[in-house]
Structures are given as structure tokens and as C-alpha cells.
Amino acid sequence: xxxxxDGLRSLRRRTRGDEGTEPAYPAHWEADIALGDGSxxxxxxxxxxxxxxxxxxxxxxxxxxxxxxxxxxxxxLSARDLARFxxxxxxxxxxxxxxxxxxxxAVGRYDRILPHxxxxxxxxxxxxxxxxxxxxxxxxxxAAARERGINEFTAEVLPQNAKMIKVFTxxxxxxxxxxxxxxxxxxxxxxxxxxxxxxxxxxxxxxxxRAMERLLNPRSVLLIGVSSRADSTGxxxxxxxxxxxxxxxxxxxxxxxxxxxxxxxxARVADVPGTVDLAxxxxxxxxxxxxxxxxxxxxxxNVVIPTEGFxxxxxxxxxxxxxxxxxxxxxxxxxxxxxxxFLRTGEDPISLSLSPxxxxxxxxxxxxxxxxxxxxxxxxxxxxxxxxHEFVGAGNRADVSLNDTLxxxxxxxxxxxxxxxxxxxxxxxxxxxxxxxLTRTTPLIVLRPPGSESHRPPGHDVRTSTLPRRALDxxxxxxxxxxxxxxxxxxxxxxxxxxxxxxxGPRVGLLSNTAALGASLRGAADQAGLDVVADxxxxxxxxxxxxxxxxxxxxAAPGHVDLVIAGILDPLxxxxxxxxxxxxxxARHSEVVLLVCLVSSTERFGAVQAAVxxxxxxxxxxxxxxxxxxxxxxxxxxxxxxRADDEAPAHREDxxxxxARAVVERWRAGVGTVDGDLSIEDTHDLLAAYGIGLLPTRxxxxxxxxxxxxxxxxxxIALKSTDPELRxxxxxxxVRLDIPDAVQLRHAVEGMRRDLSYSSAPLEVQAMxxxxxxxxxxxxxxxxxxxxxxxxxxGDATDLLDDIAYAIPPFSESGxxxxxxxxxxAIKLRGTRGLPPADREALADLxxxxxxxxxxxxxxxxxxLYPVLVAQHGLTVLGARTRLAPAPNRTxxxxxxxxxxPGA
Numbered sequence: 002x003x004x005x006x007d008g009l010r011s012l013r014r015r016t017r018g019d020e021g022t023e024p025a026y027p028a029h030w031e032a033d034i035a036l037g038d039g040s041x042x043x044x045x046x047x048x049x050x051x052x053x054x055x056x057x058x059x060x061x062x063x064x065x066x067x068x069x070x071x072x073x074x075x076x077x078l079s080a081r082d083l084a085r086f087x088x089x090x091x092x093x094x095x096x097x098x099x100x101x102x103x104x105x106x107a108v109g110r111y112d113r114i115l116p117h118x119x120x121x122x123x124x125x126x127x128x129x130x131x132x133x134x135x136x137x138x139x140x141x142x143x144a145a146a147r148e149r150g151i152n153e154f155t156a157e158v159l160p161q162n163a164k165m166i167k168v169f170t171x172x173x174x175x176x177x178x179x180x181x182x183x184x185x186x187x188x189x190x191x192x193x194x195x196x197x198x199x200x201x202x203x204x205x206x207x208x209x210x211r212a213m214e215r216l217l218n219p220r221s222v223l224l225i226g227v228s229s230r231a232d233s234t235g236x237x238x239x240x241x242x243x244x245x246x247x248x249x250x251x252x253x254x255x256x257x258x259x260x261x262x263x264x265x266x267x268a269r270v271a272d273v274p275g276t277v278d279l280a281x282x283x284x285x286x287x288x289x290x291x292x293x294x295x296x297x298x299x300x301x302x303n304v305v306i307p308t309e310g311f312x313x314x315x316x317x318x319x320x321x322x323x324x325x326x327x328x329x330x331x332x333x334x335x336x337x338x339x340x341x342x343f344l345r346t347g348e349d350p351i352s353l354s355l356s357p358x359x360x361x362x363x364x365x366x367x368x369x370x371x372x373x374x375x376x377x378x379x380x381x382x383x384x385x386x387x388x389x390h391e392f393v394g395a396g397n398r399a400d401v402s403l404n405d406t407l408x409x410x411x412x413x414x415x416x417x418x419x420x421x422x423x424x425x426x427x428x429x430x431x432x433x434x435x436x437x438x439l440t441r442t443t444p445l446i447v448l449r450p451p452g453s454e455s456h457r458p459p460g461h462d463v464r465t466s467t468l469p470r471r472a473l474d475x476x477x478x479x480x481x482x483x484x485x486x487x488x489x490x491x492x493x494x495x496x497x498x499x500x501x502x503x504x505x506g507p508r509v510g511l512l513s514n515t516a517a518l519g520a521s522l523r524g525a526a527d528q529a530g531l532d533v534v535a536d537x538x539x540x541x542x543x544x545x546x547x548x549x550x551x552x553x554x555x556x557a558a559p560g561h562v563d564l565v566i567a568g569i570l571d572p573l574x575x576x577x578x579x580x581x582x583x584x585x586x587x588a589r590h591s592e593v594v595l596l597v598c599l600v601s602s603t604e605r606f607g608a609v610q611a612a613v614x615x616x617x618x619x620x621x622x623x624x625x626x627x628x629x630x631x632x633x634x635x636x637x638x639x640x641x642x643x644r645a646d647d648e649a650p651a652h653r654e655d656x657x658x659x660x661a662r663a664v665v666e667r668w669r670a671g672v673g674t675v676d677g678d679l680s681i682e683d684t685h686d687l688l689a690a691y692g693i694g695l696l697p698t699r700x701x702x703x704x705x706x707x708x709x710x711x712x713x714x715x716x717x718i719a720l721k722s723t724d725p726e727l728r729x730x731x732x733x734x735x736v737r738l739d740i741p742d743a744v745q746l747r748h749a750v751e752g753m754r755r756d757l758s759y760s761s762a763p764l765e766v767q768a769m770x771x772x773x774x775x776x777x778x779x780x781x782x783x784x785x786x787x788x789x790x791x792x793x794x795x796g797d798a799t800d801l802l803d804d805i806a807y808a809i810p811p812f813s814e815s816g817x818x819x820x821x822x823x824x825x826x827a828i829k830l831r832g833t834r835g836l837p838p839a840d841r842e843a844l845a846d847l848x849x850x851x852x853x854x855x856x857x858x859x860x861x862x863x864x865x866l867y868p869v870l871v872a873q874h875g876l877t878v879l880g881a882r883t884r885l886a887p888a889p890n891r892t893x894x895x896x897x898x899x900x901x902x903p904g905a
Contacts, residue, residue: 052087095110106125223254404432719740
């Protein structure tokens with residue numbers, strides 16, 4: 002193989018201006034990756050110092066694998082081969098290695114053979130084949146190649162190498178194959194497609210789900226840091242394991258005793274016999290690092306660290322980053338640090354947590370981040386008697402995140418509703434992508450405490466968003482997520498859905514046995530936005546509970562309502578819990594969801610709550626109309642989740658991505674790595690590549706130039722200042738419209754020069770556009786969310802009131818239409834006060850095109866189209882401002898990576 006294609010190699014040696022200098026190492030290509038077997042590994046560009054490790058990898062391979070890669074036996078790489086393979090320029094010749102510990106387990110590389118074409122090859126360790134390494138390498142190589150101006154890969158594969166051929170054909174790319182001289186020639190474009198992204202998402206889902214499955218189902222557990230003190234963290238984990246009747250093997254490492262609670266202890270981790278699936282390390286932060294290496298030496302797969310203190314100082318954060326690096330270097334996964342642990346009920350129960358008791362089994366899955374928030378979840382779960390299937394405390398989510406947890410829960414058919422309490426989102430774009438898929442079948446209730454965007458929680462290594470909180474709120478809602486306002490609200494909604502499922506529709510009936518309570522229920526329902534279609538508040542207040550039962554049966558039986566809120570003023574006689582039990586039976590047979598507001602004495606209310614806590618068939622009971630209406634609104638929001646946008650992204654045939662990329666490359670060649678605004682000409686070219694036209698505008702130097710340019714455009718004309726603060730502000734004198742002729746234009750230019758003497762910005766003339774509703778369309782590359790498109794009606798009022806709609810591209814046709822209708826002031830587009838309706842379809846088309854542009858060009862730091870006049874037929878874009886910046890590493894790109902900084 003080394004001497005087989007010298008002709009091709011000569012094409013790869015392009016003339017470079019920096020010949021002889023050391024190529025810059027692309028550190029941003031480094032990444033931690035999840036493998037298909039649930040383990041982790043580190044991917045990075047190859048270095049010259051990797052020659053010995055590469056030789057060892059090569060010699061560990063079977064003769065068959067070496068032959069398939071090099072078309073020859075090659076028992077050993079020559080010195081020349083090693084030098085060529087490990088010395089690359091990271092431009093025309095790129096190579097990635099995948100490491101577990103110090104060992105290379107896979108190599109992938111490309112070599113440019115034509116200006117826009119490269120030849121790609123892989124070599125995966127025999128022991129790691131089938132874990133998805135080749136497909137992950139292909140994703141990362143394709144991302145690097147696109148960054149270097151390559152858009153096509155080719156490969157030569159022996160026909161008997163069926164696994165490698167399958168890697169290429171199952172990528173989702175449009176792969177062409179031909180047989181030439183006994184070799185299969187493969188070629189395909191590497192631009193991401195909807196199909197390739199879907200394939201990547203499915204592989205990511207399988208790998209991350211498998212990782213969580215392996216973490217949460219250990220057959221053997223090692224507790225490190227157990228002591229005889231009952232209140233020690235390790236001791237509490239041991240108690241939880243014992244109380245949950247865990248059936249697996251338990252190992253203890255403790256230096257103060259040979260035996261604890263009937264379990265033999267070991268003085269050192271190295272002495273622990275047998276395979277260990279999961280280790281709990283309850284040690285001080287510094288000692289956790291050493292314990293990770295010791296656990297790796299005996300083959301531990303996963304680690305839970307409950308230890309706090311990794312976020313209290315700069316040194317603590319450094320220790321946390323080193324902790325994650327070590328864990329991933331050894332191929333392990335970490336839950337924590339600062340984790341409350343996890344538990345599972347059912348047939349194979351386990352509690353490896355700091356929870357004081359096991360909850361009642363049920364269909365609810367819960368997860369929290371900080372130990373404080375997780376403890377509040379568990380306490381509220383216990384107080385309500387919520388039936389829990391699984392709970393996970395992610396802690397600082399330094400490695401395993403709630404995204405990983407959602408991937409796992411999506412595959413669990415025993416889960417009927419998911420509740421999350423989180424303080425930060427490391428990859429909100431990925432979160433919404435997973436949520437959009439998950440909420441088609443399972444309600445997802447999420448709590449983000451107020452202020453969680455205004456600061457970085459301790460220990461949470463996340464990117465800070467530059468957008469307002471409501472931007473992420475809208476993004477989550479578009480993915481079908483139901484948002485809670487507090488822990489109680491979250492648990493109320495989760496409890497109700499877990500007990501009774503999702504309402505079949507939005508129709509709500511109100512039932513009460515006093516007019517005053519009925520009025521309070523109606524007010525709370527209206528405030529919560531419920532669709533009340535039946536309201537009976539004339540049930541007699543009587544000790545005869547059969548009256549309430551009959552009224553409820555009458556309301557539920559005809560099938561005119563989907564959810565009933567029963568307000569009961571307790572007559573303080575009879576068995577109130579039995580009343581609920583009988584109503585619950587009717588509700589189940591009528592397929593109606595039931596919530597109850599019970600006004601009673603403290604003792605009787607507590608007795609009813611105790612009955613509800615023990616009996617999962619009873620409906621939730623609330624003490625106030627506000628609380629019950631809020632829970633009902635959450636249930637109704639969950640019932641609307643199928644409206645989440647699951648259509649295919651829209652595309653436009655007239656988009657010229659090559660022309661847009663050429664504009665970016667011209668900018669990059671001119672300014673290098675600094676941010677900067679595009680010129681009017683380049684902005685026009687960039688937008689035109691995506692089918693977005695700008696109304697002709699011409700800068701002017703003086704009055705005579707204005708007359709010349711206006712004559713070329715044609716009257717009537719508009720005169721504007723180019724000052725960013727004045728160009729659209731007629732109220733500040735920056736705009737004069739409908740100038741009919743040269744005489745009036747001369748007066749307008751002279752007057753604007755005089756009135757705006759404090760601004761040195763030049764003026765411009767522009768053709769007049771047809772009248773329409775003025776809108777503002779923007780796109781911004783957010784550090785956390787990636788590209789975000791926003792839309793609002795133009796004017797100070799909408800900005801001051803924050804009446805702006807946000808969404809993440811790419812958009813489906815219906816998704817773009819929803820964004821158009823989201824701002825409250827967008828009612829103007831439908832026609833009001835005698836005005837005709839505006840062309841909302843044209844505006845939705847513009848939204849689609851902006852989304853495609855923002856998605857395709859990560860260098861597009863910001864884009865503002867202002868104003869966009871939406872007429873009765875069509876629209877006109879009057880102005881545009883575009884700022885470019887070096888492409889960021891998007892948190893959810895076309896290559897799979899684990900969250901957090903890559904391990905070293």
C-alpha cells in the first residue's frame with residue numbers, strides 16, 4: 002500500500018506559502034466520544050510523538066485486518082510509513098486517532114487528491130469493531146474536511162471488506178460504488194443531509210442509551226470510602242443498597258475494619274476481586290482523582306461521585322476538569338460529582354443513592370442536577386406518594402448529563418412521564434432535538450429555576466447564552482416541553498400524569514358543591530387558560546356524598562369533557578377518601594381525567610392525602626383552586642405535545658450554497674480572525690444566494706450625487722441616514738419618505754445634513770417600497786443555542802415589551818408559519834381596523850431562507866433584516882446588516898461528541 006499510489010500522492014503535495022513551518026495543531030478538533038458499547042474514548046489529531054503507539058496498534062491487529070487496510074500483510078510499519086502517517090499538515094493530510102488510556106484503538110485519515118476531493122481510510126482495533134468507531138471517525142473527518150474546503154470523499158475498499166463498505170453505505174450520504182481492477186471504488190459528497198443527520202442522531206441515541214443502561218444496571222458495585230459511622234456518605238449508600246434488596250455483588254473498600262455490616266472489606270481497590278461494573282467514590286476531591294486510576298486498573302466501567310467541593314474554587318473546578326479527563330481517558334463514564342445517585346423500583350430494584358427511602362413503584366422518571374434540587378424532588382415525591390420507576394441525580398453533570406438520561410428513558414416502555422429539574426443546560430440545542438422526538442410519545446415536564454440563565458451554577462461548565470430567558474422558553478415549548486414554575490408545580494403535573502395519563506382533549510369541566518368555591522375554581526381556570534366547557538357549581542352542600550358522585554357521573558358520562566376539576570367543601574362527615582375512590586372508578590370508565598380541590602380541616606385533609614399517597618389509583622388532591630388549576634393546565638399542555646414540529650425541514654431549490662460560501666471566504670481572506678460587518682455589496686450577494694432580495698440602495702456623497710442616483714432609481718424616493726441608530730428612525734429625523742422629485746430631494750438632503758449634524762454617517766437613497774406591515778427578522782449565532790432566528794413587528798413598543806418570537810432552525814413549513822404567528826403583535830399581519838391581511842406565507846418563506854442561511858454558515862454571527870415590509874402580496878426587505886466571525890464549535894453539530902471540554 003505504501004508504494005501503490007505514488008501518482009495520487011503527488012497531487013496531494015500542494016504548494017504552500019508556509020512550507021517548512023510546523024503546521025498549527027487544530028485543538029478544536031479534539032473531542033470525547035461515546036462508543037456503541039456504552040464506553041467513552043478520546044479522539045484527537047495525530048501527532049509525531051504517536052509513532053510508537055501507532056506501531057503498537059498496528060502490530061496488535063490481526064493479519065486479516067492489516068491486509069484489508071493496506072492490501073498487503075505488512076506485519077510492521079516501516080520507519081518511513083510511521084513518519085508519513087504521524088506527520089500531517091492538518092489541511093491536505095489529516096489523521097485522527099482514538100485513545101483509551103494510552104492505547105490507540107482506531108485510526109482514520111484523509112488525503113487530499115484534488116482541490117475539493119480527499120481519499121479516506123480507517124483502521125479499527127479488532128477488539129473494538131462493532132462499536133461504531135468507524136462511523137464516528139467518518140463524521141469527524143468530514144467536519145474537518147469541510148472546514149478545509151473539501152466536499153467529497155473517495156475510498157478504495159477490497160470487496161471482502163464488507164464491514165467497511167457498510168460503514169460508507171449506511172452513513173446517510175448518497176454513496177456511489179464501482180468495481181475497478183478488483184477494488185470497490187466509493188465516492189460521496191460530505192455535505193450534511195437530512196438523512197445523514199438522522200442516521201447520526203440514531204447512532205448517537207443508541208450509544209448514549211447503552212451507556213446509561215450499563216451505568217444504571219450494575220451487576221456488581223464497589224463502594225470506596227465506607228466507614229462505620231452511620232452518617233458517612235459511603236455508609237448511607239450501603240444502607241440504601243441493602244434497603245432496596247439489591248441482588249448484585251457488593252464490594253467495600255475501607256481501611257478501618259475488616260468487616261462492616263456483614264460485608265468483608267478490602268484495604269485497597271487493587272485487592273478487590275472479580276469484575277466491577279460500578280464504583281461509588283465517597284472521598285475528598287483530591288483523593289477521587291487517584292481512585293479513578295485505581296478503578297481503571299481493575300476494569301471498573303462506571304463511576305458515581307457524590308462528593309461536593311469540586312465547584313467551590315478555581316482549584317475545585319480544575320480538579321473537576323481533570324476528573325472528567327481521567328474518566329474518559331480510561332473509557333469510563335461518570336455520574337457527578339455532587340450526585341445524589343440513582344434508584345430504580347420494579348422487578349430489579351436498586352437504590353444507589355442518598356434517598357432516605359424507596360418510592361412507590363410507578364411510571365414516573367425523575368432527574369435533577371444539584372443535590373439540593375434532587376433532594377427536593379425526592380422529598381416531594383415521598384410526600385405525594387408519586388409512583389417512580391427511575392430517578393437520577395446528575396450533580397454537576399460533568400460527564401453524564403440529562404441529555405444522556407433522556408436518551409435512555411426514550412427506550413424504556415415502563416416510563417409514562419418524565420420530570421426534570423435542572424439549573425443549567427450544557428447543550429440546549431441537543432436537548433430540544435431529543436425532546437422533540439421524545440415528546441411524541443412521552444410527556445416531558447421541565448423546571449428551570451428563575452435566574453438560571455443569569456449566572457453559571459457552581460460546578461456547571463456551560464456556555465452562557467446571550468439571549469433572554471424567554472428565547473429558550475419558546476424553543477423548549479416548540480419541542481413539546483411542558484415548563485414548570487417550581488418544584489411543587491413540576492411534581493403536581495408529573496403526579497397527575499403518572500396516575501391518570503394524558504387528557505384526551507382540551508375540554509375542562511368544573512364541578513363544585515358551593516357557589517363560592519365554584520367561582521374561585523372558575524377564576525383560577527380562566528387565569529390558567531383552561532378551556533372550560535361545563536361548569537356545575539350547584540351541587541348541594543350535604544353530608545350525602547352520593548350527590549357529588551351523581552353530579553360527577555353526569556358530567557363525565559356523556560363524553561363532553563376530557564378533564565374534570567372537582568371542588569369539594571368537605572361537610573366533615575363520612576369517608577372523604579372513599580368518595581375520591583368512587584369518583585376515580587367513574588373517571589377511568591369514562592376516560593376522563595380527574596383532579597380534586599378539597600377544602601377541609603387539617604386533620605381530614607391529611608388523612609385524604611395519606612390515602613392518596615398509598616393508593617396510586619386515587620386522583621391527586623389539592624388544597625387551593627390555584628394549585629389544582631395550575632396542575633390541570635400542565636396536563637393540558639402535555640396533551641398538546643403532538644403539535645411539536647416533527648416535519649422534515651423545508652428546503653429551497655434556488656439556494657446557492659457555493660456562492661454564499663464564496664462570500665464568506667472573501668471575508669475570511671480579507672480580515673482573518675476578527676469579527677466584522679460585511680459591506681453592502683457582499684451582504685447583497687450573500688442574501689441573494691439564499692433567494693433573499695434587497696431593495697436597491699445607493700450611497701450618496703452630496704446633493705448632486707443624490708440627484709444622479711435618484712434619477713437612476715426613479716421617483717418617488719426615500720432618503721436615509723446610514724447611522725445604525727438613525728437609519729430606521731423617522732421620529733429622530735433619520736428617514737424621509739415619498740420624496741416626489743429632484744427639488745424636494747435637494748431640500749431633504751440639505752435639511753437632513755443640517756438636522757443630523759451630530760452624526761458623520763453618510764446618507765443613502767432608496768426606492769420606495771409598497772406599503773405593508775413592518776417586521777424585523779434576525780439571526781444570531783448564540784454560544785449556547787447555536788443559530789437562533791427571531792421575528793417581531795418593527796417598532797420600539799415590541800422591543801420594550803419583548804414581544805419577540807425565537808426558534809432554532811432549520812424550519813419545516815409549518816414551523817416557519819408558527820414563528821410568524823407567535824408574537825402577540827403579529828395579529829397585525831391578519832388584517833385589523835380595516836387593513837387587508839398581509840402575506841404571511843411570503844414571510845414564512847423568508848423565515849425558512851434565513852434559517853437555512855444561519856444553519857449552513859456558522860460564521861454568520863448576526864443578521865438583521867429591517868424593516869421587512871409585508872404587503873398584501875409579497876414582501877420587501879429594505880435593509881440588512883450582516884456580521885461575520887470565525888466559525889464557533891457548535892454544541893450540536895454534524896459530528897458526535899460528549900458534553901463538556903474534551904479530555905486530555
